[in-house]
Amino acid sequence: MDNRNPPQNSLVSVHNLTFSRGQKKIFDDISLEFERGKITAIMGPSGTGKTTLLKIIGGQLFPEKGTVTVNGRNVHHLKRDELYTLRKRMGMLFQSGALLTGMNVYDNVAFPLREHTQLPESMIRTLVLIKLEAVGLRGARDLMPNELSGGMARRVALARAIALDPMMIMYDEPFTGQDPISMGALVLLIKSLNTTLGLTSIIVSHDVQETSAIADYIYVLSEGKVVGQGTPQEIQQSSSEWVQQFMNGAADGPVHFHYPAKEYMDDLLFTEKTLFPRKRLIGGKSTTKRSRY
Amino acid sequence: MIKFFNYLGATTRASFTKLGRATYFLIGILAGIGSVIVRPRLLLKQLHSVGVLSFLIITISGLFVGMVLGLQGFYILSRFDAEETLGVMVAASLVRELGPVVSALLFAGRAGSALTAEIGLMKATEQLSGMEMMAVDPIKRIISPRFLAGFLSMPLLAALFSAVGIIGGQIVGSGLLGVDVGAYWSQMQATMDFREDIINGVIKSIVFGFITSWIALFEGYDAVPTAEGVSRATTRTVVNSAFSILGLDFILTALMFGDN
Ligand SMILES: Nc1ncnc2c1ncn2[C@@H]1O[C@H](COP(=O)(O)OP(=O)(O)OP(=O)(O)O)[C@@H](O)[C@H]1O
Ligand SMILES: [Mg+2]
Numbered sequence: 275m276d277n278r279n280p281p282q283n284s285l286v287s288v289h290n291l292t293f294s295r296g297q298k299k300i301f302d303d304i305s306l307e308f309e310r311g312k313i314t315a316i317m318g319p320s321g322t323g324k325t326t327l328l329k330i331i332g333g334q335l336f337p338e339k340g341t342v343t344v345n346g347r348n349v350h351h352l353k354r355d356e357l358y359t360l361r362k363r364m365g366m367l368f369q370s371g372a373l374l375t376g377m378n379v380y381d382n383v384a385f386p387l388r389e390h391t392q393l394p395e396s397m398i399r400t401l402v403l404i405k406l407e408a409v410g411l412r413g414a415r416d417l418m419p420n421e422l423s424g425g426m427a428r429r430v431a432l433a434r435a436i437a438l439d440p441m442m443i444m445y446d447e448p449f450t451g452q453d454p455i456s457m458g459a460l461v462l463l464i465k466s467l468n469t470t471l472g473l474t475s476i477i478v479s480h481d482v483q484e485t486s487a488i489a490d491y492i493y494v495l496s497e498g499k500v501v502g503q504g505t506p507q508e509i510q511q512s513s514s515e516w517v518q519q520f521m522n523g524a525a526d527g528p529v530h531f532h533y534p535a536k537e538y539m540d541d542l543l544f545t546e547k548t549l550f551p552r553k554r555l556i557g558g559k560s561t562t563k564r565s566r567y
Numbered sequence: 568m569i570k571f572f573n574y575l576g577a578t579t580r581a582s583f584t585k586l587g588r589a590t591y592f593l594i595g596i597l598a599g600i601g602s603v604i605v606r607p608r609l610l611l612k613q614l615h616s617v618g619v620l621s622f623l624i625i626t627i628s629g630l631f632v633g634m635v636l637g638l639q640g641f642y643i644l645s646r647f648d649a650e651e652t653l654g655v656m657v658a659a660s661l662v663r664e665l666g667p668v669v670s671a672l673l674f675a676g677r678a679g680s681a682l683t684a685e686i687g688l689m690k691a692t693e694q695l696s697g698m699e700m701m702a703v704d705p706i707k708r709i710i711s712p713r714f715l716a717g718f719l720s721m722p723l724l725a726a727l728f729s730a731v732g733i734i735g736g737q738i739v740g741s742g743l744l745g746v747d748v749g750a751y752w753s754q755m756q757a758t759m760d761f762r763e764d765i766i767n768g769v770i771k772s773i774v775f776g777f778i779t780s781w782i783a784l785f786e787g788y789d790a791v792p793t794a795e796g797v798s799r800a801t802t803r804t805v806v807n808s809a810f811s812i813l814g815l816d817f818i819l820t821a822l823m824f825g826d827n
Contacts, residue, residue: 329696332700334699359702366697372692374695375689389703449804
């Protein structure tokens with residue numbers, strides 16, 4: 275199934291990407307295509323490197339091998355100014371929201387407009403209110419980021435990400451922490467941004483239901499490889515065990531819930547031995563390393 | 568033994584790479600100064616939080632240091648019947664040494680640590696990388712204004728410290744111990760040299776402001792993005808600033824006042 279033709283006319287393409295963190299290979303020679311004007315989802319177990327992939331596409335991390343092109347330009351070969359020009363047209367919704375804590379909701383959404391445009395304050399006000407209305411938080415404009423709930427913060431971050439009307443948005447887990455109502459509203463919002471503005475969207479998500487409902491194409495990643503790809507229907511009917519396990523949320527199967535570790539029993543026994551070695555050692559020399567400060 | 572040398576080698580290498588990163592960072596800051604000048608509001612805000620909020624601690628400390636100098640100076644000078652020169656002694660110690668050095672140490676503790684914690688937390692909460700993704704250079708937008716504010720405030724704070732200290736010396740010397748007020752001031756005016764004393768003091772405080780702001784901002788920017796990492800970085804700011812200030816003070820003093 276991996277020799278399926280990739281979608282044509284892609285805005286973002288990742289070719290033969292390899293990336294490691296220390297010893298751990300996060301991506302091992304993967305290729306993905308993100309088609310213009312479509313919603314492409316990236317799914318996969320926690321810790322597979324979905325956030326890492328978005329940061330590589332955004333030019334914040336550099337691949338060991340392979341190329342990433344956005345709108346026909348190789349992100350990692352761009353000069354700093356060119357990269358910044360490109361980023362103005364790429365919105366990104368961080369998993370943590372990444373709101374500026376020193377300013378209120380209104381100023382956070384106005385931030386990219388004030389930094390990158392010469393618009394008069396009255397125009398900025400109109401734009402900010404439109405974006406905040408879209409995420410249902412027009413009434414929260416005077417709150418500071420620390421006064422928001424996690425889900426609200428993420429919606430403010432979304433309003434900020436669309437403030438400059440970018441050509442694409444990368445959403446890192448937009449649905450986590452949303453109640454069913456705002457979840458539904460968000461799904462609609464993402465879909466309508468996509469259909470009305472022709473925005474290309476990349477969604478990283480664990481929410482199989484919501485994502486399947488709006489995505490045009492889905493990639494399932496696991497252990498550095500693309501283990502499945504296709505339209506939501508194709509993915510649902512995939513014969514791959516990996517994909518089936520992920521879509522149905524089974525704890526057991528080829529994908530492991532656990533971070534690689536030694537045998538559970540060995541680990542427990544080992545701890546016991548080191549924590550309670552023998553009586554004569556109690557009161558002896560402590561081996562705990564003290565902090566330097 | 569081999570372990571020790573290994574450790575030494577690794578530490579030296581780590582220090583040099585850190586120095587390299589810090590230098591690179593400084594070049595970035597300096598390149599961003601231009602864009603701060605175009606947007607003075609960013610600078611004004613930082614001048615307030617870095618400079619103005621340090622006024623109180625600087626004023627109070629300056630007053631007490633001056634008063635102590637007045638007391639100590641009087642006891643020694645009166646032994647030689649030279650208490651009229653108390654003003655000279657107080658002013659010279661403050662303007663040449665204590666003003667720049669003590670106010671820089673206080674500045675590192677008051678403003679430097681706050682800068683490190685702020686930048687470190689912004690990094691830990693992904694605000695800096697978020698800004699980068701919005702095509703806003705965090706060095707230009709966040710770091711450079713703070714650097715410039717620290718750099719500009721330091722000489723002013725040092726001058727404030729010395730001025731208040733001289734008044735403190737007068738309060739104790741003339742008010743309490745009976746030194747003639749006229750003598751206190753006229754001796755001071757006659758003996759203090761503008762170039763020799765004042766300019767050199769100002770140069771010192773400019774150097775200290777530069778180094779302290781640089782250290783504070785770099786430690787924050789380079790911090791391990793966790794609560795523990797930020798707390799360590801804050802400690803390092805205070806410790807490294809203190810060492811740098813005292814070490815540089817020795818070197819500068821030797822250079823400035825060495826040949827006469
Ligand atoms: N700064 C870092 N230094 C070292 N390793 C890291 C760093 N950031 C992430 N990793 C590792 O990279 C791997 C991928 O992390 P990433 O954040 O991309 O996962 P993810 O797929 O987004 O997970 P989640 O769904 O939980 O957000 C993880 O195994 C993590 O341990
Ligand atoms: Mg993630």
